[in-house]
Amino acid sequence: MLEVSGLNVFRGATHVLKDVAFEVARGELAALIGANGAGKSTTLLALSGLLRPRSGQAVMRADGQEVDLTRASTEKIVRSGLIHCPEGRQIFQSLTVAENLAMGGYIRTDKAEIAAAMDEVYALFPILKERASLAAGSLSGGEQMMLAIGRALLAAPKLLLLDEPSLGLAPKVVETIFDVIARLKAQGVTILLIEQNAVMALEIADRAYVMENGRIVLSGTGRSLAGNDRVRQSYLGVPL
Amino acid sequence: MSQYFFQQLVNGLSLGSLYALVAIGFSMIYGIVRLINFAHGDLVMIGAFSTLAMITLGVPWPLILVFVLAIGAMAGMVIESVAFRPIRGAPQVTGFIATLAVSIVIQNSALMLLTGQQRNFVFPAFMRQRISLGGVNAALTDLVIIGLTLVLITCLFFIVYRTRLGTAMRATAENLMAARLMGVAVNRTILAAFAIGSALAAVAGLFWGGKFGQIDPLLGFVPGLKAFVACVIGGVGSIGGAMLGGYILGLAEVLFVGLLPQELSGYRDAFVFLLLIVILLVKPSGLFVRHVEDRA
Amino acid sequence: MSKIALEEEGVPVRGFAAAAFTVVLMALLVWLAQASLSDYVVALLAILFLNASLAVSLNFTNGFTGLFSLGHPAFMTIGAYVSAILTYPVARKSTMLSGLPELLAATELPLLPSILIAGVVGALVALVVGFPVLRLRGHYLAVATLGLIVIVQGLATNWDGITRGGSGLSGIPRLANVWWAFGFMVVVIAAAWRIKFSSLGRAMMATRENELAAECTGIDTVRIRMLAFVLGAFFAAIAGALLVHLISVVTPKTYSVLLAFNLVVMVVIGGAGSITGAVIAASAITVLSEALRPIEEAVGLYGLSQVIVALALILVLYFRPQGLFGSGEPAFLRRFFGGNRSGYTA
Numbered sequence: 001m002l003e004v005s006g007l008n009v010f011r012g013a014t015h016v017l018k019d020v021a022f023e024v025a026r027g028e029l030a031a032l033i034g035a036n037g038a039g040k041s042t043t044l045l046a047l048s049g050l051l052r053p054r055s056g057q058a059v060m061r062a063d064g065q066e067v068d069l070t071r072a073s074t075e076k077i078v079r080s081g082l083i084h085c086p087e088g089r090q091i092f093q094s095l096t097v098a099e100n101l102a103m104g105g106y107i108r109t110d111k112a113e114i115a116a117a118m119d120e121v122y123a124l125f126p127i128l129k130e131r132a133s134l135a136a137g138s139l140s141g142g143e144q145m146m147l148a149i150g151r152a153l154l155a156a157p158k159l160l161l162l163d164e165p166s167l168g169l170a171p172k173v174v175e176t177i178f179d180v181i182a183r184l185k186a187q188g189v190t191i192l193l194i195e196q197n198a199v200m201a202l203e204i205a206d207r208a209y210v211m212e213n214g215r216i217v218l219s220g221t222g223r224s225l226a227g228n229d230r231v232r233q234s235y236l237g238v239p240l
Numbered sequence: 241m242s243q244y245f246f247q248q249l250v251n252g253l254s255l256g257s258l259y260a261l262v263a264i265g266f267s268m269i270y271g272i273v274r275l276i277n278f279a280h281g282d283l284v285m286i287g288a289f290s291t292l293a294m295i296t297l298g299v300p301w302p303l304i305l306v307f308v309l310a311i312g313a314m315a316g317m318v319i320e321s322v323a324f325r326p327i328r329g330a331p332q333v334t335g336f337i338a339t340l341a342v343s344i345v346i347q348n349s350a351l352m353l354l355t356g357q358q359r360n361f362v363f364p365a366f367m368r369q370r371i372s373l374g375g376v377n378a379a380l381t382d383l384v385i386i387g388l389t390l391v392l393i394t395c396l397f398f399i400v401y402r403t404r405l406g407t408a409m410r411a412t413a414e415n416l417m418a419a420r421l422m423g424v425a426v427n428r429t430i431l432a433a434f435a436i437g438s439a440l441a442a443v444a445g446l447f448w449g450g451k452f453g454q455i456d457p458l459l460g461f462v463p464g465l466k467a468f469v470a471c472v473i474g475g476v477g478s479i480g481g482a483m484l485g486g487y488i489l490g491l492a493e494v495l496f497v498g499l500l501p502q503e504l505s506g507y508r509d510a511f512v513f514l515l516l517i518v519i520l521l522v523k524p525s526g527l528f529v530r531h532v533e534d535r536a
Numbered sequence: 537m538s539k540i541a542l543e544e545e546g547v548p549v550r551g552f553a554a555a556a557f558t559v560v561l562m563a564l565l566v567w568l569a570q571a572s573l574s575d576y577v578v579a580l581l582a583i584l585f586l587n588a589s590l591a592v593s594l595n596f597t598n599g600f601t602g603l604f605s606l607g608h609p610a611f612m613t614i615g616a617y618v619s620a621i622l623t624y625p626v627a628r629k630s631t632m633l634s635g636l637p638e639l640l641a642a643t644e645l646p647l648l649p650s651i652l653i654a655g656v657v658g659a660l661v662a663l664v665v666g667f668p669v670l671r672l673r674g675h676y677l678a679v680a681t682l683g684l685i686v687i688v689q690g691l692a693t694n695w696d697g698i699t700r701g702g703s704g705l706s707g708i709p710r711l712a713n714v715w716w717a718f719g720f721m722v723v724v725i726a727a728a729w730r731i732k733f734s735s736l737g738r739a740m741m742a743t744r745e746n747e748l749a750a751e752c753t754g755i756d757t758v759r760i761r762m763l764a765f766v767l768g769a770f771f772a773a774i775a776g777a778l779l780v781h782l783i784s785v786v787t788p789k790t791y792s793v794l795l796a797f798n799l800v801v802m803v804v805i806g807g808a809g810s811i812t813g814a815v816i817a818a819s820a821i822t823v824l825s826e827a828l829r830p831i832e833e834a835v836g837l838y839g840l841s842q843v844i845v846a847l848a849l850i851l852v853l854y855f856r857p858q859g860l861f862g863s864g865e866p867a868f869l870r871r872f873f874g875g876n877r878s879g880y881t882a
Contacts, residue, residue: 048421078423090418092411103411106404107423155423276675326854333604336675337804338853340797344846348839355838461793465686468679510690513683520676521668 001026001190002047002159007056009039009046016042017053018214024159024207026062029181029191031205031222033198033235039214040194041087044161047192048084049074062158079107081158087167087194089148093137097128100136100147104154114154121150124180142173149180159190166197178204198235202226210235246376248498249491254382254451256490257389260483261444262463263470264396265316265437267482270471271413272433273328278339279319281464282346283438286315287445288455289354292361301364305388308446309439316438317431325427343460350457358456361449385447392440393483399436400479409433413477462509469516472524489515554872559722566718578714582782584822585717586775589724591802591814593771596728598800599809599863600737601764602744604674607681608772608799609791610688614661615654615773616780616791617692617699620708622650623781628707635697647711651777658773662766670761685793692788704787705780712781720778724771728811729873732865740764741809741863794842801849809863816860821845 002024009017016039024030032040045051047058047069058069060082067080078084092100101121105114122129125146131139136147145165152160165181166174178200185191185204195201202208205222210231218225225231262284269277290311294304323342327335362368363381370377400406412419412429420426444463449455466489467482474485489512496511570578590608597605621633622645629641645653669680692699699705731737742750743757750757780786802821806813828841852859 050417050420074420075423075425078421084421086418086421090415090421092414092418094414095407095410099407099410102404102407103419103422103424106408151422276679323850330853330857332674333678334853334857336604336678337800338850340800341846341849341853344794344797345843345850348842348846351839352837352843465679465682507690507694510687513686516683517668517680520672520680524672524676 001028001062002058002060002192004043004047004058005056007043007046007053007058009042009051009053009056011042011051016214017046020056020211020214020216022209022216022219024190024192026190027185027188028206029185029193029204031193031195031201031208032211033195033201033208033231034211035234036196038211040211041163042214043211044084044086044163044192044194046070047077047161048082049077050084060159078155081156082161083152083155083157083159084161085148085152085163085165087163089141089144091136091139091144091147091151093135095136096133097136097139097147098132100151101128101154104151107155117154117156121153124153124183125150142169142176145169145173145177146180149177153184157189159192160184161192161194163194164196165193166195166200174200198231199226202231202236243376247378248494250378250382250386252491252494253487254385254490255494256487257385258444258447258451258463258486259466259470259489260486261389261392261440261447262467263474263482263486263489264393264479265440266464266467267471267474267477267479268409268433268437271477271479272409272430273324273335274332275324275335275339276468277324278336278464279323279343279346280339280437280441280467281460281462282343282350283312283315283441283460284445284448284463285350285455285457285460286346287312287442288361288449288459289350289359289445289457290442291446291449292359292455295361305443305446308442312439312442312445313435315442316434319438320431320434325430343464347458347460354457356456356458358454361453361455363450367450381450385451388443389447392443396436396440396479405429405432466512469512469519472516472519552874554874555726558873563718566714570714579782580822580826582712582714582717583779584819585714585721586779586782587802587822588815588818589717589721590772590775590799591806591818592721592724592728592811593768593775594799594803595809595811595814596731596740596764596771597768598803599807599814600732600740600744601761602808603670603761603764604678605681605765605768606678606793606796606800607684608768609793609795610681610684611658611662611769611772612776612779612791612795613685613688613692613786613788615651615658615776616786617705618657618773619647619650619654619777620705620780620786621698622653623647623709623711624705625709632700632705633698635695640698647716647781651774651781654777655770655774658776659766659770662769663762666762666765670758670765682793682796685791685796689788689792699788702788704785704790706785708780708784708786710781710784712778716778717782720774725811725815732809732811733874736760736763744809798845801845803859804849804857805852805859807859807861807863810859810861810865812865812869813859813861 004023005021007017007020008015020043022030032043034040042051046053049069049072053070056070060067060069060080062081065080067077069077069082092103095103101118105117108114127143128147128150131143136144139147149165162181165177169177174197181191181193182204193201193205202222202225208220208222208225209216210218210225218228218231220228226236262280266277266280269275269280287308290308291304294307299307319342323338324335327338367381367384369380371380371383400409408419408424408429409432411422412424412426416426448459448463470485470489471482472485473488474481474483492515493508493512497508566581569581594608597603621636621640622643624633624644626642626644629636633641665684669677672680693702739750739755739760742753742755743760747757776791798821802817803814806817825841825845828844832838832840
């Protein structure tokens with residue numbers, strides 16, 4: 001569904017992504033792990049059109065349509081089903097929870113469908129329903145993450161990009177979030193997951209890539225990478 | 241209630257209505273692109289002269305109101321796409337200088353076309369009468385201004401808080417990147433904010449002319465700066481705050497002029513800016529603090 | 537808290553000699569101009585020198601220290617009125633300026649003391665006003681300084697006892713001429729150059745770039761910003777004083793937002809922080825505005841030159857926001873007059 005090759009992205013004068021290439025097949029959950037500053041978030045920004053690569057290809061194929069992510073506007077990319085849930089959640093603090101979710105459904109026109117999707121999200125995250133008319137800024141970190149994911153879901157994503165969903169959250173909350181991610185995967189949503197928390201990411205990933213200094217240095221299934229010595233030493237905190 | 245007091249109240253609310261209209265637009269623009277738009281006041285001038293032109297052409301009044309809104313909206317959109325969009329993302333001060341430059345271009349272009357002389361401008365005769373309300377009376381002009389402003393503001397609040405466009409504007413104002421990721425066409429949303437804000441400022445120009453009777457190409461400077469003061473009073477970035485700030489400023493100004501001896505009434509503008517400086521120091525987030533981020 | 541001092545930066549004796557030589561050379565040119573060109577051109581030259589001084593002095597606040605101040609016209613107005621009142625012939629004071637206190641009404645000073653006093657008054661006002669206003673940053677500071685213009689204009693219009701209100705003062709003795717303007721410009725440029733390439737100048741630029749970081753290296757940014765603001769005001773007030781003795785009239789509206797804008801244009805086009813840039817831009821804009829004047833009159837489009845200047849600024853902001861020289865000075869001038877590379881060319 002997602003095919004990236006030879007991607008070179010610069011931020012200012014710095015060469016952040018160097019010849020990055022990877023794939024995500026339909027229905028898969030692919031994980032991109034790596035240390036801070038490796039370039040993982042930059043990758044997602046390039047995919048959703050917020051950053052333009054200097055060279056390389058990134059193509060999304062869904063429902064018979066092909067979108068060139070390196071050229072299309074973010075609006076077009078989002079309308080084609082690529083939904084990017086950015087780092088730090090980035091919810092609209094002064095809007096209510098319900099309004100945040102409504103913004104998620106911005107690109108959809110069918111009111112009935114949107115309402116149904118909202119109900120689904122409320123079923124998935126009952127706490128959001130409780131807080132529906134409160135300002136989103138008053139939610140806790142974990143609740144905000146749920147709101148961010150709920151918001152992304154309201155867009156009916158074909159390809160969901162999740163940037164560090166566990167960042168700054170308590171372990172118990174992280175478990176809940178990953179449960180939700182697993183459920184989404186079970187529902188057939190294709191997911192590209194970025195995580196510093198390599199353990200949890202590799203556990204649920206079908207396919208995983210390791211990024212170091214802007215390059216993909218390892219790839220394989222989630223399980224195989226979890227057993228890989230280098231990965232274990234660098235990212236899973238297992239002493240050799 | 242004494243006639244004098246009532247008169248001052250009406251004056252204050254009427255002046256406050258003008259300031260509120262301009263301040264709301266100013267605040268919408270600041271909220272969505274973090275720009276102190278120095279050229280906003282000149283839209284008041286554009287509205288006033290458009291009104292004059294239409295009066296001369298014999299356009300009926302209700303239509304004048306509609307056209308002024310449209311002209312203001314278009315002017316605002318042109319200014320945004322030509323002058324401000326190219327420098328979006330530039331440092332704060334660069335943006336401000338650019339708005340200053342745009343203001344100068346507008347003012348001097350108007351001077352070139354219209355010359356600096358004052359033009360007279362009157363509302364139709366029936367507007368200039370006084371209406372009696374249970375023992376006191378007030379100019380119909382003032383009452384109409386107050387009433388129409390309330391209507392316009394209500395429409396505005398409806399748009400901003402109850403429509404998809406309004407939610408998109410608020411989302412974009414809060415977090416542009418996240419709004420883009422929701423598929424919001426950010427450029428068009430920003431244009432819409434400019435259109436609405438500018439339309440309101442243009443209508444304020446219509447009212448301004450009717451209330452003060454005289455207009456000239458440089459009239460925009462003072463309302464523009466006062467709109468900024470009103471926003472600061474009410475809390476920068478908050479539309480409701482801007483509105484309240486506008487009314488408070490109008491009432492305060494009238495109070496100031498009314499209370500002080502005659503010789504000092506010429507200081508009314510200076511007083512307003514002194515007030516600004518005091519507020520910026522004492523309570524920079526404004527008197528009505530909602531969730532406001534300090535972008536300064 | 538470290539002490540900021542105007543260190544000798546190893547400016548070689550050659551640098552000082554070069555400067556002296558250049559000044560003498562320019563003075564010769566001015567003398568030539570005065571001898572051979574029309575009064576009109578000489579007057580224009582004087583205005584040009586003063587505009588250049590104003591633009592350079594604006595660099596203290598806007599350029600070096602990054603304080604976006606639009607307040608220069610306010611200080612010019614103060615300087616103009618103060619010095620005019622001091623040099624006004626006693627005989628006319630009683631009729632024209634009835635509100636003056638006895639001491640002032642009886643005094644009539646020559647030009648130099650009056651402009652110095654004007655400068656000091658301007659500096660004092662800046663000191664007082666600076667305490668509240670300088671707590672602001674960025675565009676808030678800009679708008680607050682605009683408010684200063686309005687407040688000073690309001691005072692000048694209403695305090696008619698000593699300012700004659702809206703009609704302003706006229707018949708001010710024409711004590712200044714192109715030599716005063718030239719001398720002032722030399723002083724301002726010399727002061728700016730010396731400060732820029734000293735530790736004070738570096739402290740100012742550090743404050744501009746990153747206040748927090750500057751504080752961490754022991755720079756008292758509050759004091760630096762105040763110093764910059766006061767210096768700018770001092771020179772602006774003197775410039776206003778000199779101008780008023782050149783053209784003999786002043787009204788509350790003479791030095792307005794438009795002038796503030798034009799000065800900002802000069803600084804931006806020249807490059808914020810560049811002395812050379814300020815001088816060149818100021819000269820170019822002064823000459824351009826004058827050159828366009830006959831065209832304006834011919835076509836009846838008053839305000840055309842102003843529109844052109846504003847459009848030029850917008851274009852510069854899009855295509856070359858750092859202006860001509862960024863915040864540096866051209867290398868050959870630095871070699872000639874001394875002064876190390878200040879390091880902030882954009």
